[in-house]
Amino acid sequence: MEREAMEFDVVIVGGGPAGLAAAIRLKQLDPAHSVCLVEKGAEIGAHVLSGAVMDPRGIDELIPDWQERDAPLDTPVSEDEFRFLTARGGCRLPSALLPACFNNEGSYIVSLGQVCRWLGAQAEAAGVEIYPGFAGAEVLYDEAGAVKGVATGDMGVGRDGRPGPNHQPGMALHARYTLFAEGCRGHLGKQLEARFELRRHSQPQTYGLGIKELWEVPPEQHRRGLVLHTAGWPLPSDAYGGGFCYHYGENLVAVGLVVGLGYSNPWLSPFEEFQRLKTHPEPRRMLAGGRRLAYGARALVAGGLQALPKLAFPGGALIGDDAGFLVASRIKGSHAAIKSGSLAAEAAHAALAAGRSRDELAxxxxxxxxxxxxxxxxxxxxxxxxxxxxxxxxxxMFGIDQMLFRGRAPWTLGLAADHEQLRSAAECAPIAYPRPDGVLSFDRLSSVFLSNTHHAEDQPCHLKLGDGGTPIRINLARYDAPEQRYCPAGVYEIVRDEANAPRLQINAQNCLHCKACDIKDPTQNITWVAPQGGEGPIYAQM
Known part of the structure; x- marks a missing residue:
């Protein structure tokens, strides 16, 4: 069956803060622009996961009257704490010893998913056509090789790859310009980087894996507006990362851990490290007697300026975390995503007004x-x-960089790809993690249940192996199958038959779309692609 095609001035792939900001800004500049936004989640915000402490600078510029429009930024930061943890204690670091980037004064603790739902309502009110539940599955090119839009994924395809009785072909969405806002490690963004050699002059992108839970705690333990960041335990000193506890709303605490995916020990498990973090006296005091409401995980970009690819190419551009706009030192990206979306929209508007189409938005x-x-x-x-x-x-050294040089040091350091950092399992000491207690610490599957994740079983697996033998021949033999540990959802496991022969089992129905496997697999043999539209987690409050 042929795809039905629709024509627009601009098509935007992804309904996070960058994509929604681009859509809104285009309509502000010219309400006559026809703008279409597709989002793979079942609704706007369903797949959005962040801490989140939000700098309002981006939204101040985009929608200056956001407060009058009841934007869900209603918990201003009232306290900032940074603690260095040891296994049994720790200390609070004085503010005078911290670089200014760790100061959150003027920011807000938010549910970024709720912020995106609000931005989606503003975009729809401005006339943007928004289609949630439709994943951008394929980039479309014109005869000259420029991007001419995207195709959404087919629905009703069976596990064998053949159309089933309820098959519906995807839609072809053609545009004069297409903006890609898929978030961190977007699978179409990866293809565009390769096709147009967008990383020819940039450093490798590096990533962290953020794992988060939402808790409701007793009122006497809630300190509305508190932002607590931690460093040190439970992570080893050679692994980058840190914890967070954000108090907001009505007795809500967002607690989580970010683990840099450049760690070298294949026995390390970010999920178990997070469960250990909650047993430390400091988080334990905040969470005691509370109730876990939600769970989720998502990779985040961390490479910074030198890891940005070329942003524009014939017919389109990368925006938000699809490009890498996150300020890792501040642990903030939503303001950067909004700004990048606005900048791309302004460039696209100027091109459209000049009658141009599918050139490079320089x-x-x-x-x-x-x-x-x-x-x-x-x-x-x-x-x-x-x-x-x-x-x-x-x-x-970063303290010297920020406090002595004010970020103007005469050098720019290089980066190394995360998947290249793992040492062999034989070189590293195994890590014995405690069993979950079911009170503060939990197992993967009960956690995935709280993410509301759903995937239809009768569809092609969206986690593709380049070579089916690599997981056993290399990953298991050399690294003891690290995908069993870096995945925070129990997607990958080694199972053995009656003859004790191992094979990799992929439980794709558990997938949280975090992209850790696509990033950390040491052989780069795993490729994440979008499943049927609308599937995956539903982060109602995250």
């Missing part, structure tokens, strides 16, 4: 280089390279 990277977003990323550019050298040395 004005977008130019606008970025002249923006506060560029300045912020440039000042923080050495954060991840320094932290990759270990907690103690990295903290000291």
């Amino acid at each position: 004005a977008y990277p130019e606008r970025f280089r002249n923006s506060w977003l560029y300045d912020e990323l440039r000042a923080a550019r050495n954060f991840k390279p320094w932290m990759a050298k270990g907690l103690v040395l990295g903290s000291a």
